[in-house]
Amino acid sequence: MNYNLNDISATQQKTSTLRALQKLLQLITEERKNLVLALGAILANSGLNLLGPFIIGYVIDKYVVHKNYHGVLVWAGILLAMYMVAFVASYLQTRLMGGVGQRMLFKLRNTIFNKLQDLPVAFFNQNKAGDLISRVNNDTDKINQFFSQSLMQFIGAIATMTGAGIFLLAINFRLGVATLLPGVLIFIFTKFSSSWIKKKNALSMQTTGGLSAEIQESLHNFKVIIAFNRRDYFRNRFDEANKQNYTSAIAAGIANNVFIPVYGFFAGVAQLIVLTFGIYLIAAGNFSIGLLVSYLAYATNFYNPLRQLAALWTNFQVAMAGWDRISYILNMQTNLPVMPAVNVATANGAIMEFRNVSFGYNDGKEILHNINFTLQPGKTYALVGPTGGGKTTTASLIARLYDPVKGQVLLDNKDIRSYQPAERTNKIGFILQEPFLFTGTVKENILYSNEQYKKISNQQLEEIIKAAGLQNLLHIFEKGLDTELSSGGESISLGQKQLIAFMRAVLRNPALLILDEATANIDTITEQILQDILNKLPVTTTRVIIAHRLNTIQNADEIFFVNAGEVIRAGSFDHAVNMLLNGERVS
Ligand SMILES: Nc1ncnc2c1ncn2[C@@H]1O[C@H](COP(=O)(O)OP(=O)(O)OP(=O)(O)O)[C@@H](O)[C@H]1O
Numbered sequence: 001m002n003y004n005l006n007d008i009s010a011t012q013q014k015t016s017t018l019r020a021l022q023k024l025l026q027l028i029t030e031e032r033k034n035l036v037l038a039l040g041a042i043l044a045n046s047g048l049n050l051l052g053p054f055i056i057g058y059v060i061d062k063y064v065v066h067k068n069y070h071g072v073l074v075w076a077g078i079l080l081a082m083y084m085v086a087f088v089a090s091y092l093q094t095r096l097m098g099g100v101g102q103r104m105l106f107k108l109r110n111t112i113f114n115k116l117q118d119l120p121v122a123f124f125n126q127n128k129a130g131d132l133i134s135r136v137n138n139d140t141d142k143i144n145q146f147f148s149q150s151l152m153q154f155i156g157a158i159a160t161m162t163g164a165g166i167f168l169l170a171i172n173f174r175l176g177v178a179t180l181l182p183g184v185l186i187f188i189f190t191k192f193s194s195s196w197i198k199k200k201n202a203l204s205m206q207t208t209g210g211l212s213a214e215i216q217e218s219l220h221n222f223k224v225i226i227a228f229n230r231r232d233y234f235r236n237r238f239d240e241a242n243k244q245n246y247t248s249a250i251a252a253g254i255a256n257n258v259f260i261p262v263y264g265f266f267a268g269v270a271q272l273i274v275l276t277f278g279i280y281l282i283a284a285g286n287f288s289i290g291l292l293v294s295y296l297a298y299a300t301n302f303y304n305p306l307r308q309l310a311a312l313w314t315n316f317q318v319a320m321a322g323w324d325r326i327s328y329i330l331n332m333q334t335n336l337p338v339m340p341a342v343n344v345a346t347a348n349g350a351i352m353e354f355r356n357v358s359f360g361y362n363d364g365k366e367i368l369h370n371i372n373f374t375l376q377p378g379k380t381y382a383l384v385g386p387t388g389g390g391k392t393t394t395a396s397l398i399a400r401l402y403d404p405v406k407g408q409v410l411l412d413n414k415d416i417r418s419y420q421p422a423e424r425t426n427k428i429g430f431i432l433q434e435p436f437l438f439t440g441t442v443k444e445n446i447l448y449s450n451e452q453y454k455k456i457s458n459q460q461l462e463e464i465i466k467a468a469g470l471q472n473l474l475h476i477f478e479k480g481l482d483t484e485l486s487s488g489g490e491s492i493s494l495g496q497k498q499l500i501a502f503m504r505a506v507l508r509n510p511a512l513l514i515l516d517e518a519t520a521n522i523d524t525i526t527e528q529i530l531q532d533i534l535n536k537l538p539v540t541t542t543r544v545i546i547a548h549r550l551n552t553i554q555n556a557d558e559i560f561f562v563n564a565g566e567v568i569r570a571g572s573f574d575h576a577v578n579m580l581l582n583g584e585r586v587s
């Protein structure tokens, strides 16, 4: 399955602008009241501004030309009042939409973050964390900016333009057509340049994502960088990413501003047309000075918002480019789909069966070819084999971190794909090769995803730990259950991390427990304690142990040898050791 967000084929569901806008508006359906109020305010503002020139033209012809100053003053007062109301309406609109934009941003970020939590492991293998962070933080803000700053102005500008256009045509149709002609040219220019602008902005956001991916990667690996004194390596890579971001941002900036001079030019041409044509009409006795003044004002009222529209249209394209990047995530297939349950008898009452399973990462090279094996309840299995042989991959398929490309994995007489995630994770405990701990206390980490013991006290938990024979493990932590782990468990040793991961998995009492090199970093005495605990698990618990240390697998009921895409029964311990020695020499 292709989950790469920067790969066109994975994200081909291109949405039309209108559909995208519709989807965005769905996010703010609860804001209907605010949107209607803001719309009312912006339309009132446009309407009042449109009445202005008409009144001025009227006042010139009726009062100014006849030197009736009283009338001029009265109308000036009326105009001032109108402009003040327009000002208040505009302010109200800005306030309302600012709130709408922020709430939308809040919701959008939550939606994407929740979606990210639902995506399968393959998605995270194929996308860089930094780029995802940039999508959640940066791209969503572009949409907020459009909604809070541009949407209503956009509508207001269109209303003003339409009104001005109608006035222009109504006052003098021929002059109106001539004045609006440059506007048509602008419209055509806009239509053809929009996708180019959007593309430039999409590229700019992509490089911003790349930049944040570089930062993320270097921060994540800082120990290696310092240990090898390779600060220059990341410095160069960052420099390169920064350069790319700079170039694409400049290109986007040019694209975003290309409208301004073009619109300015056409607006100037329109003014010229009004003046020359208008004076010709006055000379012919078909037009008054007052009308010409109104006319010039309406031409300005038509072309000024058009110029504003240029910037707003650009904001819209930027928001749409951001929305595309976000909707790629939102449209990704959530989690691994749950299939309808069908009973399929597993061979010989096995708890787990691999039936003709083939698997490869990212649609690439096959790592496992046509694998068949069964795991019986209550038995202990060991997976051995050379580095990179496919042990972790096999374990990941047992726990359904991935789905097989071909074949079936059966868990308890059902396809593993038909289990709800909660049910599946209750049955299967997986201690990963690279244990991951969260910032928090040892207790919180032990009880992670443990519904049964979610709300118990320290004392109760200690009792449970004691009953499970784990009490000796707790003494390793200075403050016991309350020991604080900082930044993903950086503050404790790898072996200590593995112990917590061990407790986390064992206390959930799974029917099938997988330990992937779970004791590789633990001293032999502690390992013996873990061994005892494993032996004390309920008799029905199936254990799958992956280990390089031979003593760890000595007590296994059966040993599988995993190498070069195959999982083979290795028979006795001695035979397995032989295979391992030969296999490792071969690989
Ligand atoms: N996330 C991944 N994406 C692509 N290929 C992967 C991924 N993880 C593992 N592989 C490939 O799959 C093969 C098997 O890897 P796997 O991790 O299963 O080996 P392993 O037997 O667990 O090795 P080790 O003993 O080192 O833990 C390797 O060739 C590896 O390159």
Ligand SMILES: [Mg+2]
Residues within 6 Å of the ligand: 391, 392, 393, 433, 516
């Ligand atoms: Mg492994």
